[in-house]
Amino acid sequence: MGTYGCHELEYVRTDRNGTKIFHDNNCPRCAGYGFLEKWANTGKVCFECGGTGLRPRPKVVKFYTDEYRAKLDARKAARDAKILADNPPPTEVELQARAREAMMTIWENQGFSRNGSGFIHYGNTYPNRDALRKGGGRWCQFLKAYIAPAPISGLCGVKIRQTSTDELCNANGYIDLDKAFGMFCDELT
Template identity: 35%
Template sequence: MAREYVVENNDFSEFEHLTLDRVDRNGTHYYTDCKCPKCGGTGNIYYYAHVEGGVCFLCGGSGVHPTQVIVRRAEYQRELDAKRLERARKAAPAVNAAFLEREGFSKDGKTYIVLGDTYAIREDLKAAGAKFSYNLGWHFPEPNSDYATREITKDTIVFQDDEETVTVLRELPNGVLDWPYDVYYLQEYVKHLQEEYKASLAPVTEFFGELGQKVELKLSLSRRSFFDTQWGSTALYAFTDSEGHHFIWKTASWPDSMTKVNEGDSIVLKGTIKEHNEYKGCKQTVLTRCKIVA
Protein backbone atom coordinates (compact mmCIF):
# COMPACT_ATOMS: atom_id res chain seq x y z
CA MET A 1 0.00 0.00 0.00
CA ALA A 2 1.35 3.40 -0.96
CA ARG A 3 2.08 6.12 1.58
CA GLU A 4 0.85 9.58 0.62
CA TYR A 5 2.15 12.99 1.72
CA VAL A 6 1.54 16.64 0.89
CA VAL A 7 4.25 19.32 0.80
CA GLU A 8 4.00 23.10 1.06
CA ASN A 9 5.96 25.47 -1.20
CA ASN A 10 7.03 22.57 -3.42
CA ASP A 11 9.60 21.50 -0.83
CA PHE A 12 10.44 17.85 -1.60
CA SER A 13 13.79 17.90 0.20
CA GLU A 14 12.48 15.69 3.00
CA PHE A 15 12.18 12.82 0.52
CA GLU A 16 15.62 13.09 -1.14
CA HIS A 17 16.76 9.92 0.65
CA LEU A 18 14.20 7.93 -1.35
CA THR A 19 14.49 6.74 -4.94
CA LEU A 20 12.60 9.06 -7.28
CA ASP A 21 10.78 7.09 -9.98
CA ARG A 22 8.93 9.83 -11.83
CA VAL A 23 7.21 13.22 -11.66
CA ASP A 24 3.87 13.61 -13.42
CA ARG A 25 2.47 16.71 -15.12
CA ASN A 26 0.78 17.86 -11.89
CA GLY A 27 4.07 17.92 -10.06
CA THR A 28 3.29 14.78 -8.06
CA HIS A 29 6.46 12.89 -7.12
CA TYR A 30 6.49 9.10 -7.03
CA TYR A 31 9.22 7.52 -4.94
CA THR A 32 10.24 4.06 -3.85
CA ASP A 33 11.21 3.48 -0.23
CA CYS A 34 13.11 0.19 0.02
CA LYS A 35 13.30 0.22 3.80
CA CYS A 36 10.80 -2.21 5.34
CA PRO A 37 8.06 -0.13 7.02
CA LYS A 38 7.40 -2.80 9.65
CA CYS A 39 10.87 -3.30 11.08
CA GLY A 40 12.42 -0.02 9.95
CA GLY A 41 15.00 -1.83 7.84
CA THR A 42 16.51 -3.85 10.67
CA GLY A 43 14.95 -7.13 9.63
CA ASN A 44 14.10 -7.83 13.26
CA ILE A 45 11.42 -6.76 15.73
CA TYR A 46 12.82 -7.03 19.26
CA TYR A 47 9.48 -7.25 21.09
CA TYR A 48 8.61 -10.34 19.02
CA ALA A 49 11.87 -12.05 19.93
CA HIS A 50 9.86 -14.95 21.37
CA VAL A 51 8.46 -15.70 17.88
CA GLU A 52 11.16 -17.18 15.62
CA GLY A 53 13.74 -14.88 17.12
CA GLY A 54 11.80 -11.74 16.21
CA VAL A 55 12.44 -11.96 12.47
CA CYS A 56 10.23 -9.55 10.51
CA PHE A 57 7.68 -11.54 8.54
CA LEU A 58 7.02 -8.69 6.10
CA CYS A 59 10.53 -8.53 4.68
CA GLY A 60 11.67 -12.00 5.76
CA GLY A 61 14.51 -10.55 7.79
CA SER A 62 16.12 -8.73 4.87
CA GLY A 63 15.07 -5.27 5.99
CA VAL A 64 13.99 -4.55 2.42
CA HIS A 65 10.38 -4.19 1.33
CA PRO A 66 9.76 -1.67 -1.47
CA THR A 67 6.91 0.72 -0.76
CA GLN A 68 5.57 3.41 -3.06
CA VAL A 69 5.55 6.93 -1.63
CA ILE A 70 3.37 9.54 -3.34
CA VAL A 71 4.05 13.21 -2.58
CA ARG A 72 1.71 15.90 -3.89
CA ARG A 73 1.99 19.65 -3.98
CA ALA A 74 -0.38 21.34 -1.48
CA GLU A 75 -1.96 23.39 -4.28
CA TYR A 76 -2.73 20.28 -6.32
CA GLN A 77 -4.03 18.44 -3.25
CA ARG A 78 -6.47 21.26 -2.62
CA GLU A 79 -7.64 20.98 -6.24
CA LEU A 80 -8.19 17.24 -5.78
CA ASP A 81 -10.07 17.79 -2.51
CA ALA A 82 -12.31 20.38 -4.13
CA LYS A 83 -13.16 18.03 -6.99
CA ARG A 84 -13.87 15.15 -4.60
CA LEU A 85 -16.08 17.40 -2.50
CA GLU A 86 -18.03 18.50 -5.56
CA ARG A 87 -18.53 14.89 -6.68
CA ALA A 88 -19.66 13.92 -3.20
CA ARG A 89 -22.17 16.78 -3.09
CA LYS A 90 -23.63 15.72 -6.42
CA ALA A 91 -23.98 12.16 -5.17
CA ALA A 92 -25.29 13.20 -1.74
CA PRO A 93 -29.05 13.10 -2.57
CA ALA A 94 -28.87 9.47 -3.67
CA VAL A 95 -26.55 8.54 -0.80
CA ASN A 96 -28.84 10.24 1.72
CA ALA A 97 -31.96 8.57 0.32
CA ALA A 98 -30.32 5.17 0.76
CA PHE A 99 -29.13 6.10 4.26
CA LEU A 100 -32.59 7.25 5.39
CA GLU A 101 -34.26 4.09 4.09
CA ARG A 102 -31.60 1.84 5.64
CA GLU A 103 -31.84 3.54 9.03
CA GLY A 104 -35.65 3.58 9.18
CA PHE A 105 -36.50 7.19 8.24
CA SER A 106 -39.05 8.42 5.74
CA LYS A 107 -37.89 10.15 2.55
CA ASP A 108 -38.33 13.54 4.19
CA GLY A 109 -36.24 12.55 7.22
CA LYS A 110 -38.93 11.65 9.76
CA THR A 111 -39.17 8.60 12.00
CA TYR A 112 -41.51 7.45 14.75
CA ILE A 113 -40.00 6.05 17.94
CA VAL A 114 -42.03 3.29 19.59
CA LEU A 115 -42.67 4.13 23.24
CA GLY A 116 -43.00 1.81 26.20
CA ASP A 117 -41.69 -1.70 26.79
CA THR A 118 -40.67 -2.78 23.29
CA TYR A 119 -38.61 -5.83 24.25
CA ALA A 120 -41.62 -8.05 24.85
CA ILE A 121 -43.13 -7.14 21.47
CA ARG A 122 -39.94 -6.91 19.43
CA GLU A 123 -40.98 -9.72 17.06
CA ASP A 124 -44.34 -8.05 16.44
CA LEU A 125 -42.61 -4.74 15.78
CA LYS A 126 -40.23 -6.35 13.32
CA ALA A 127 -43.12 -8.02 11.50
CA ALA A 128 -44.94 -4.67 11.35
CA GLY A 129 -41.99 -3.03 9.58
CA ALA A 130 -40.21 -1.34 12.48
CA LYS A 131 -36.45 -1.16 12.57
CA PHE A 132 -34.13 -1.27 15.57
CA SER A 133 -31.02 0.80 16.19
CA TYR A 134 -28.97 1.39 19.32
CA ASN A 135 -29.49 5.12 18.86
CA LEU A 136 -33.29 5.18 18.55
CA GLY A 137 -34.53 1.78 19.71
CA TRP A 138 -37.50 0.46 17.69
CA HIS A 139 -38.93 2.97 15.24
CA PHE A 140 -41.14 3.19 12.15
CA PRO A 141 -40.42 5.26 9.04
CA GLU A 142 -44.13 6.10 8.82
CA PRO A 143 -46.90 6.67 11.41
CA ASN A 144 -48.37 3.48 12.89
CA SER A 145 -51.59 3.80 14.88
CA ASP A 146 -51.20 0.35 16.42
CA TYR A 147 -48.41 1.55 18.72
CA ALA A 148 -47.65 4.55 20.88
CA THR A 149 -45.00 6.53 18.99
CA ARG A 150 -43.21 9.86 19.07
CA GLU A 151 -42.32 11.66 15.83
CA ILE A 152 -38.86 13.11 15.43
CA THR A 153 -37.09 14.45 12.35
CA LYS A 154 -33.49 14.47 11.23
CA ASP A 155 -33.36 18.12 12.39
CA THR A 156 -34.85 17.58 15.86
CA ILE A 157 -32.50 19.17 18.41
CA VAL A 158 -31.41 16.62 21.01
CA PHE A 159 -28.85 18.81 22.80
CA GLN A 160 -27.94 22.47 22.74
CA ASP A 161 -25.69 24.80 24.68
CA ASP A 162 -23.63 27.91 23.98
CA GLU A 163 -21.03 25.92 22.06
CA GLU A 164 -22.92 23.36 20.01
CA THR A 165 -26.26 22.17 18.74
CA VAL A 166 -26.76 18.44 18.21
CA THR A 167 -29.55 17.17 15.97
CA VAL A 168 -30.82 13.63 15.34
CA LEU A 169 -28.73 13.49 12.16
CA ARG A 170 -25.88 15.75 11.09
CA GLU A 171 -24.96 16.88 7.61
CA LEU A 172 -21.30 16.52 6.71
CA PRO A 173 -19.49 19.19 4.65
CA ASN A 174 -20.05 17.08 1.52
CA GLY A 175 -23.82 17.11 2.13
CA VAL A 176 -24.02 13.49 3.27
CA LEU A 177 -26.16 12.66 6.32
CA ASP A 178 -24.76 10.75 9.27
CA TRP A 179 -25.44 10.11 12.95
CA PRO A 180 -24.20 12.76 15.42
CA TYR A 181 -20.50 12.86 16.15
CA ASP A 182 -21.35 11.90 19.74
CA VAL A 183 -24.43 9.65 19.71
CA TYR A 184 -24.60 9.82 23.53
CA TYR A 185 -26.71 13.00 23.26
CA LEU A 186 -29.17 11.28 20.92
CA GLN A 187 -29.42 8.18 23.10
CA GLU A 188 -30.04 10.31 26.19
CA TYR A 189 -32.73 12.25 24.34
CA VAL A 190 -34.54 9.03 23.38
CA LYS A 191 -34.17 7.78 26.96
CA HIS A 192 -35.80 10.99 28.18
CA LEU A 193 -38.73 10.50 25.76
CA GLN A 194 -39.24 6.97 27.08
CA GLU A 195 -39.14 8.15 30.70
CA GLU A 196 -41.68 10.89 29.95
CA TYR A 197 -43.99 8.33 28.37
CA LYS A 198 -43.71 5.91 31.30
CA ALA A 199 -44.38 8.75 33.73
CA SER A 200 -47.51 9.70 31.78
CA LEU A 201 -48.87 6.17 32.26
CA ALA A 202 -48.15 6.03 35.97
CA PRO A 203 -51.31 6.23 38.09
CA VAL A 204 -51.88 9.44 40.03
CA THR A 205 -50.94 8.69 43.62
CA GLU A 206 -51.13 10.58 46.89
CA PHE A 207 -49.42 10.21 50.25
CA PHE A 208 -51.39 8.66 53.10
CA GLY A 209 -51.69 10.10 56.60
CA GLU A 210 -49.23 12.19 58.62
CA LEU A 211 -45.67 11.45 59.71
CA GLY A 212 -45.61 9.69 63.06
CA GLN A 213 -49.25 8.63 62.78
CA LYS A 214 -50.09 5.10 63.99
CA VAL A 215 -52.31 3.28 61.50
CA GLU A 216 -54.12 0.00 61.03
CA LEU A 217 -54.70 -0.71 57.33
CA LYS A 218 -56.11 -3.38 55.06
CA LEU A 219 -53.49 -3.79 52.36
CA SER A 220 -52.72 -6.03 49.40
CA LEU A 221 -49.15 -7.25 48.87
CA SER A 222 -47.99 -6.12 45.41
CA ARG A 223 -44.37 -7.25 45.52
CA ARG A 224 -41.50 -8.27 47.78
CA SER A 225 -37.73 -8.10 47.36
CA PHE A 226 -34.60 -8.66 49.38
CA PHE A 227 -31.27 -6.86 49.36
CA ASP A 228 -28.08 -6.64 51.39
CA THR A 229 -26.82 -3.57 53.21
CA GLN A 230 -23.84 -2.88 55.46
CA TRP A 231 -26.09 -3.79 58.39
CA GLY A 232 -27.22 -7.11 56.91
CA SER A 233 -30.06 -8.41 54.76
CA THR A 234 -33.28 -6.42 54.45
CA ALA A 235 -36.72 -7.39 53.20
CA LEU A 236 -38.85 -4.86 51.32
CA TYR A 237 -42.61 -5.28 51.05
CA ALA A 238 -44.75 -3.09 48.81
CA PHE A 239 -48.50 -2.79 49.41
CA THR A 240 -51.50 -0.94 48.01
CA ASP A 241 -54.86 -0.18 49.54
CA SER A 242 -58.29 -0.05 47.94
CA GLU A 243 -57.92 3.69 47.24
CA GLY A 244 -54.66 3.32 45.30
CA HIS A 245 -52.23 4.49 48.01
CA HIS A 246 -48.79 2.85 47.89
CA PHE A 247 -47.04 1.68 51.05
CA ILE A 248 -43.51 0.42 51.69
CA TRP A 249 -42.27 -1.58 54.67
CA LYS A 250 -38.55 -2.30 55.04
CA THR A 251 -37.48 -4.63 57.79
CA ALA A 252 -34.40 -6.59 58.78
CA SER A 253 -36.38 -8.85 61.12
CA TRP A 254 -37.80 -11.04 58.33
CA PRO A 255 -41.14 -11.75 60.10
CA ASP A 256 -42.34 -15.36 59.80
CA SER A 257 -45.90 -14.15 59.28
CA MET A 258 -44.93 -12.59 55.93
CA THR A 259 -43.62 -15.89 54.57
CA LYS A 260 -47.23 -17.09 54.41
CA VAL A 261 -48.41 -14.05 52.44
CA ASN A 262 -48.35 -14.30 48.66
CA GLU A 263 -48.45 -11.46 46.17
CA GLY A 264 -52.06 -10.38 45.75
CA ASP A 265 -53.09 -11.53 49.26
CA SER A 266 -54.78 -9.06 51.58
CA ILE A 267 -53.70 -8.52 55.19
CA VAL A 268 -54.37 -6.10 58.02
CA LEU A 269 -51.18 -4.31 59.01
CA LYS A 270 -50.51 -2.08 62.01
CA GLY A 271 -47.59 0.32 61.93
CA THR A 272 -46.32 3.89 62.11
CA ILE A 273 -45.90 6.28 59.19
CA LYS A 274 -42.15 6.93 58.99
CA GLU A 275 -41.86 9.12 55.89
CA HIS A 276 -43.31 10.11 52.54
CA ASN A 277 -41.16 9.72 49.44
CA GLU A 278 -41.48 9.45 45.68
CA TYR A 279 -40.09 6.70 43.46
CA LYS A 280 -40.33 6.98 39.65
CA GLY A 281 -43.24 9.36 39.96
CA CYS A 282 -45.12 7.18 42.46
CA LYS A 283 -45.83 8.71 45.88
CA GLN A 284 -45.12 6.18 48.62
CA THR A 285 -45.93 6.10 52.30
CA VAL A 286 -43.17 4.35 54.25
CA LEU A 287 -44.23 2.37 57.30
CA THR A 288 -42.13 1.17 60.24
CA ARG A 289 -42.56 -1.05 63.35
CA CYS A 290 -45.21 -3.05 61.51
CA LYS A 291 -47.17 -6.07 62.68
CA ILE A 292 -49.69 -8.24 60.88
CA VAL A 293 -52.90 -8.44 62.93
CA ALA A 294 -55.07 -10.34 60.43
Protein backbone atom coordinates (compact mmCIF):
# COMPACT_ATOMS: atom_id res chain seq x y z
CA MET A 1 0.00 0.00 0.00
CA GLY A 2 1.41 3.37 -0.95
CA THR A 3 1.53 6.26 1.45
CA TYR A 4 2.52 9.85 0.89
CA GLY A 5 4.45 10.23 4.10
CA CYS A 6 7.29 8.92 6.18
CA HIS A 7 5.20 6.42 8.16
CA GLU A 8 3.56 3.47 6.44
CA LEU A 9 -0.23 3.19 6.63
CA GLU A 10 -1.24 1.18 9.68
CA TYR A 11 -3.62 -1.70 8.99
CA VAL A 12 -6.65 -1.63 11.29
CA ARG A 13 -9.20 -4.17 10.05
CA THR A 14 -11.14 -5.59 7.10
CA ASP A 15 -14.91 -5.25 7.19
CA ARG A 16 -17.51 -7.71 5.88
CA ASN A 17 -17.52 -6.07 2.42
CA GLY A 18 -13.82 -6.74 2.11
CA THR A 19 -12.96 -3.06 2.65
CA LYS A 20 -9.53 -2.72 4.20
CA ILE A 21 -9.30 0.07 6.74
CA PHE A 22 -5.99 1.74 7.49
CA HIS A 23 -4.83 4.61 9.64
CA ASP A 24 -2.63 7.30 8.18
CA ASN A 25 -0.64 8.73 11.07
CA ASN A 26 1.48 11.19 9.12
CA CYS A 27 1.35 14.82 10.18
CA PRO A 28 -0.30 16.65 7.25
CA ARG A 29 2.20 19.52 7.44
CA CYS A 30 5.52 17.71 7.49
CA ALA A 31 4.32 14.39 6.02
CA GLY A 32 5.69 12.58 9.03
CA TYR A 33 9.24 13.90 8.96
CA GLY A 34 8.91 16.09 12.06
CA PHE A 35 11.36 18.64 10.74
CA LEU A 36 12.53 19.74 7.34
CA GLU A 37 15.72 21.40 6.18
CA LYS A 38 13.73 24.03 4.25
CA TRP A 39 12.40 25.31 7.58
CA ALA A 40 15.96 25.99 8.82
CA ASN A 41 15.30 29.68 9.31
CA THR A 42 12.40 28.99 11.68
CA GLY A 43 14.08 26.24 13.64
CA LYS A 44 13.40 23.23 11.37
CA VAL A 45 10.92 21.61 13.78
CA CYS A 46 7.35 21.25 12.48
CA PHE A 47 5.05 23.39 14.61
CA GLU A 48 2.01 21.30 13.65
CA CYS A 49 3.24 18.10 15.36
CA GLY A 50 6.13 19.50 17.43
CA GLY A 51 8.57 17.17 15.72
CA THR A 52 6.85 13.83 16.31
CA GLY A 53 5.69 13.60 12.69
CA LEU A 54 2.34 12.25 13.86
CA ARG A 55 -1.25 13.42 13.50
CA PRO A 56 -3.08 14.08 16.77
CA ARG A 57 -5.76 11.64 15.51
CA PRO A 58 -5.08 9.24 12.66
CA LYS A 59 -6.88 9.73 9.36
CA VAL A 60 -8.99 6.77 8.26
CA VAL A 61 -8.12 5.49 4.77
CA LYS A 62 -10.31 2.86 3.09
CA PHE A 63 -9.47 0.53 0.25
CA TYR A 64 -12.49 -1.08 -1.40
CA THR A 65 -12.52 -4.32 -3.31
CA ASP A 66 -13.32 -3.83 -7.01
CA GLU A 67 -16.57 -5.68 -6.44
CA TYR A 68 -17.69 -3.49 -3.55
CA ARG A 69 -16.54 -0.32 -5.32
CA ALA A 70 -18.75 -1.27 -8.30
CA LYS A 71 -21.66 -1.78 -5.89
CA LEU A 72 -21.12 1.64 -4.30
CA ASP A 73 -20.93 3.29 -7.73
CA ALA A 74 -24.16 1.57 -8.79
CA ARG A 75 -25.90 2.78 -5.62
CA LYS A 76 -24.75 6.32 -6.20
CA ALA A 77 -25.91 6.20 -9.82
CA ALA A 78 -29.34 4.95 -8.66
CA ARG A 79 -29.56 7.76 -6.06
CA ASP A 80 -28.60 10.37 -8.66
CA ALA A 81 -31.16 8.95 -11.11
CA LYS A 82 -33.88 9.14 -8.47
CA ILE A 83 -33.01 12.75 -7.59
CA LEU A 84 -33.21 13.64 -11.28
CA ALA A 85 -36.54 11.78 -11.67
CA ASP A 86 -37.98 13.55 -8.59
CA ASN A 87 -36.81 16.97 -9.76
CA PRO A 88 -36.75 16.91 -13.55
CA PRO A 89 -35.09 19.95 -15.10
CA PRO A 90 -37.51 22.39 -16.75
CA THR A 91 -38.29 21.76 -20.40
CA GLU A 92 -37.47 24.29 -23.10
CA VAL A 93 -41.15 25.22 -23.24
CA GLU A 94 -41.26 25.81 -19.47
CA LEU A 95 -38.11 27.92 -19.61
CA GLN A 96 -39.59 30.05 -22.38
CA ALA A 97 -42.83 30.46 -20.42
CA ARG A 98 -40.87 31.56 -17.35
CA ALA A 99 -38.82 34.02 -19.38
CA ARG A 100 -42.06 35.38 -20.85
CA GLU A 101 -43.56 35.77 -17.35
CA ALA A 102 -40.43 37.56 -16.16
CA MET A 103 -40.59 39.93 -19.14
CA MET A 104 -44.27 40.68 -18.47
CA THR A 105 -43.39 41.58 -14.89
CA ILE A 106 -40.70 43.95 -16.14
CA TRP A 107 -43.26 45.60 -18.45
CA GLU A 108 -45.74 45.83 -15.59
CA ASN A 109 -43.18 47.51 -13.33
CA GLN A 110 -42.78 50.21 -15.97
CA GLY A 111 -46.52 50.87 -16.20
CA PHE A 112 -47.49 48.65 -19.14
CA SER A 113 -50.19 46.00 -18.94
CA ARG A 114 -49.05 42.39 -19.03
CA ASN A 115 -50.20 42.05 -22.63
CA GLY A 116 -47.75 44.79 -23.62
CA SER A 117 -50.09 47.71 -24.18
CA GLY A 118 -49.70 51.03 -22.41
CA PHE A 119 -50.82 54.64 -22.42
CA ILE A 120 -48.41 57.53 -22.24
CA HIS A 121 -49.72 60.40 -20.12
CA TYR A 122 -47.79 63.57 -20.85
CA GLY A 123 -48.08 67.30 -20.59
CA ASN A 124 -49.12 68.84 -17.28
CA THR A 125 -48.44 65.69 -15.26
CA TYR A 126 -46.88 67.12 -12.11
CA PRO A 127 -50.07 68.53 -10.52
CA ASN A 128 -51.83 65.26 -11.45
CA ARG A 129 -49.12 62.91 -10.20
CA ASP A 130 -51.21 61.40 -7.36
CA ALA A 131 -54.07 60.49 -9.69
CA LEU A 132 -51.60 59.15 -12.26
CA ARG A 133 -49.93 56.88 -9.69
CA LYS A 134 -53.29 55.77 -8.35
CA GLY A 135 -54.23 54.70 -11.87
CA GLY A 136 -51.13 52.50 -12.09
CA GLY A 137 -48.99 55.09 -13.85
CA ARG A 138 -45.22 54.81 -13.65
CA TRP A 139 -42.93 57.75 -14.28
CA CYS A 140 -40.60 57.29 -17.24
CA GLN A 141 -37.64 59.60 -16.95
CA PHE A 142 -36.73 59.19 -20.63
CA LEU A 143 -40.19 60.25 -21.82
CA LYS A 144 -40.72 62.71 -18.96
CA ALA A 145 -44.19 61.19 -18.84
CA TYR A 146 -46.24 58.53 -17.08
CA ILE A 147 -47.02 55.15 -18.61
CA ALA A 148 -50.20 53.48 -17.34
CA PRO A 149 -51.88 50.17 -18.29
CA ALA A 150 -55.15 51.98 -19.10
CA PRO A 151 -56.00 55.57 -20.01
CA ILE A 152 -56.66 57.82 -17.01
CA SER A 153 -59.17 60.39 -18.15
CA GLY A 154 -60.33 63.66 -16.66
CA LEU A 155 -56.92 65.06 -15.75
CA CYS A 156 -56.53 68.73 -16.61
CA GLY A 157 -53.73 69.37 -19.11
CA VAL A 158 -52.72 65.72 -19.45
CA LYS A 159 -52.66 64.29 -22.95
CA ILE A 160 -52.80 60.57 -23.68
CA ARG A 161 -51.23 58.56 -26.45
CA GLN A 162 -51.46 54.80 -26.79
CA THR A 163 -48.24 52.86 -27.06
CA SER A 164 -46.91 49.32 -26.64
CA THR A 165 -43.87 47.48 -25.40
CA ASP A 166 -43.10 46.68 -29.07
CA GLU A 167 -42.83 50.37 -29.73
CA LEU A 168 -40.86 51.36 -26.62
CA CYS A 169 -39.04 48.39 -25.10
CA ASN A 170 -35.92 46.46 -25.98
CA ALA A 171 -35.70 42.65 -26.22
CA ASN A 172 -35.18 42.41 -22.45
CA GLY A 173 -38.42 44.25 -21.75
CA TYR A 174 -36.91 47.55 -20.62
CA ILE A 175 -37.80 50.90 -22.12
CA ASP A 176 -35.20 51.63 -24.75
CA LEU A 177 -33.47 54.97 -24.43
CA ASP A 178 -33.27 55.69 -28.17
CA LYS A 179 -36.87 54.68 -28.86
CA ALA A 180 -38.06 56.82 -25.96
CA PHE A 181 -36.01 59.85 -26.96
CA GLY A 182 -37.15 59.49 -30.56
CA MET A 183 -40.76 59.57 -29.47
CA PHE A 184 -40.13 62.40 -27.02
CA CYS A 185 -38.67 64.63 -29.73
CA ASP A 186 -41.18 63.76 -32.44
CA GLU A 187 -44.46 63.72 -30.65
CA LEU A 188 -44.59 64.51 -27.00
CA THR A 189 -43.12 68.00 -26.95
